[in-house]
Amino acid sequence: MTAKHNLHTAALIPPHLAPEDVISALHDHNTCLTLQALTTGHKKLPSTAPETSKDTYWYPPDIHPITTYSVTECITVLPGVGEWGKKYLTFPSCFQETPTGLKTRADTSGVVLRAEFRVIKGGADDGEVDGEGEGVGYAEWVLVEDVEVQCAWYMMPFVKGKMEAAHRDICRKVIEKVIMEKRQDAIVKTAAKAKGRSDSPREERQADALPEKITYQ
Structure with a gap:
């Protein structure tokens, strides 16, 4: 007998970030691959399993290609x-870029996990399982993740706990990563401008020291 469990999380996108910034971060697959709490490594695979490509969960793969990685996770069985x-x-983990974010699917040891990230306009940041919690904020743009895990019923208590631990903070981490990268870019640009200003007087002095006309004897 198969059991299913759903998790819904969300994070507000601050007004100084454009929705395109977050979507771009999601389209960089390393973002989600490195922010997962359990993931220890990954490598890109040359192809996607045919049976996985046929999943009706995906957008048409001929329009939105699927990229598959071999992902390694470390799970604590006995603390x-x-x-x-x-x-x-x-296990294989598949990624499909969409106009509003990203779709993923992972298959391991009888467990199938599908997760979709979407940047949507307006909404509350509830961050609760199954969306049952009260909202704690509002923003013009919100990043949401909807996760569905499917496995044998007797495995669900363990799988549910590990899935929620890995995914509950992903949306917030994605937003924080985008903010950090924006700050780093701003620092680099500011430093480059400052260096340019400091170099300008030296270049002017060097130019003044050159003779206006060189006469060959």
């Missing part, structure tokens, strides 16, 4: 005993 209590899993 408190260090490496002895950890299990490493390697």
